[in-house]
Amino acid sequence: MLAINEIETTCERSQGELEHSSEQIAETLDQILRSTRFKDSQQLQTLLRFVVEETIKGNDENLKERMIGIYVFGRRPDYDTTEDPIVRSRMGLLRKRLAQYYEGSAAEQSSVQIVIPNGTYRPVFVSRPITKGKRTQSLLGGTKPAPMSIPVITNIVPAIETPQPTIVTPDSPPAALSPFRRWVGFKAASIAAVLAVVLVGAWWFFLRPQQQEMDALWAPIIKGKQPVYIYTGTMPVYEPESPADEASSPADLYWPIRVPEPPTADLPKMGPNQVFSYGEGMLTGSVYADIRVSAFLSKYNRTPVMRSGPDLPYMDLKGSPLILIGSFDNYWTRVMNESLPFYFDRGFGIRERAGAHRRWHNPLKAEMTPRMMDDYALVFRVMDSKAGAPVLAIAGLSTCGTHAVADFVTDPVQMKALSGIPKSDLLSKNIELVLHTSLVNCAPTSVQVIASKVW
Incomplete structure (x- = not known):
């Protein structure tokens, strides 16, 4: 070297x-x-x-x-x-x-x-x-060592005939196996092959069908050798009196949420009546989703790279699969979602871009109280995203919805709800789902797919 x-x-x-x-x-x-x-x-x-x-x-x-x-x-x-x-x-x-x-x-x-x-x-x-x-040979002088001379003793007949060891010198060819040994080796290999087929078949029959929808959804994210990034949204500790993305009139509800400038790593902005800073707080549902998804990826021997707030240079995204946690608090979720069939609007809701222009929202989202009995969420997987790699988003209207979606996409039983989508589409196409979840004290009790789009 x-x-x-x-x-x-x-x-x-x-x-x-x-x-x-x-x-x-x-x-x-x-x-x-x-x-x-x-x-x-x-x-x-x-x-x-x-x-x-x-x-x-x-x-x-x-x-x-x-x-x-x-x-x-x-x-x-x-x-x-x-x-x-x-x-x-x-x-x-x-x-x-x-x-x-x-x-x-x-x-x-x-x-x-x-x-x-x-x-x-x-x-x-x-x-x-x-x-x-080659380095070892050069240290020995660059010449090939002569084979060692081994004396062979002859004219001695053992009392009991036993197999004699074969002495192999560096220049001698390997001894040919006897027909009996070749037959034994062939039978052993055949038995091992049959057992392997039986075990694989049993695994496929009993376990694989139970999680094939989940595996197909996650396959583009976990395959390959690039690191998998998890980017989690954060909320400022103090906000201005009128958030920039809040709807100001009923007409605004029909427009996608405005994508703001990306958060910076600067010091908090100081003012006479407020302190406005990114990266100071993380919603509980997002934290739960981080833990749930990280544990799920470990089953596939993938250790994710965790990022939040301004801690995600665009260079890191190029060519690396990305998992987005959170909706309105996540800058990259809004960037990736702004042109999809179902999008987050300014009124803290989810709207259908075409067709019937349906809209789902939670009037109690701003309260985040135990009185919330249900919530809505988006799951979308974009194969060729702006980052040049697959992106999977786990985003509820509230922190409770994000909690529910994290359970949904990592549970093979709940993922059976996608059995109506062809497996080839689950593996290779863009997918977006609108979910409804019932809640008790912010904990999900059930999740249903109420709208979907595959393209």
């Missing part, structure tokens, strides 16, 4: 002389991100993925300190790089982790080494032709 001081003088030549396919580089990148050095640091994973992918695309203008700060770390376009050295500090840590990775055994079979030279944020891809076996 190249040492750090050697890389600065050799990587430029290697970049010009060595050609690596994007598939080789992508495979190496995936191996690195799954290694013990990187799997516990989502920030370093995002940083490394960004600089490698932008280099492959030839977008050198995005490999500047300011652009990395904006796209990877969510900084404002006018942030002061001298006062905020996050890119430089994380890049130094990234170089150190890469060097440690290539010193370990996990990188022995990698044919490409990703190097980020000092003084630049543009990685280069260095060929690594020496494998572990």
Whole structure:
């Protein structure tokens, strides 16, 4: 492996002389991100993925300190790089982790080494032709060791005939199995194959049909190797007297909710009579949904990346499946929902865009009291979203509705309500559902699908 001081003088030549396919580089990148050095640091994973992918695309203008700060770390376009050295500090840590990775055994079979030279944020891809076996031979002088001479004792007949061990030297071919051993091996393999088929069939017959609708709905989210993001909406501790999205006249109820500017990571806005700040509070139904969905994903060996408030740079969304929790308190839910067949309107309701223009709303939503006996919610899954990856939203009109939807999409029994939708549509098409839930003290007692759209 190249040492750090050697890389600065050799990587430029290697970049010009060595050609690596994007598939080789992508495979190496995936191996690195799954290694013990990187799997516990989502920030370093995002940083490394960004600089490698932008280099492959030839977008050198995005490999500047300011652009990395904006796209990877969510900084404002006018942030002061001298006062905020996050890119430089994380890049130094990234170089150190890469060097440690290539010193370990996990990188022995990698044919490409990703190097980020000092003084630049543009990685280069260095060929690594020496494998572990070749390195061992070079340490022994580069010659193949001669086979050891083993004496064979003859003319000794044992009292009881027993099978003799076969002595295999490095140059001797493997001994052929006897017909009897081949027959035994064939029978054992056949029995194992039959047992495997029986077990798989039993699993399919008794368990799989019970959750096939749920698996089909979630398949686009949990498949692949990209991290799964969960973004949860937050509510300000104090609000202005007249929220910007509240309906001001009956005519406003027919228009989709206005999508506001995304929340920023600035300090709270101070005024004489109010403090208005994002990210200070999270609704209980959203917290429940976070826990429920995270536990559900763990069954598929997927550990989600949790985000809330302004803590979701747009770069993180590109190509990664996204789960949205919450409705009016979630900026990204409103962005993804504004043009769908069923949408959240300004009157805290759900409206049908075409057809009968039906509308569902809860007059007690603003109170959030135990008097709430029912609520409505939206579930939508968009396959090719604005983020370039599948998006699944779990959004009730109130926190109680969000609680109910989280139970619905993770319960195979409740998901049988989607049995009327063809499985091929559940797997590959856009889906939007309007749900009604009955409540007792904000806890759901039943959920029904009252409207749906598949396209």
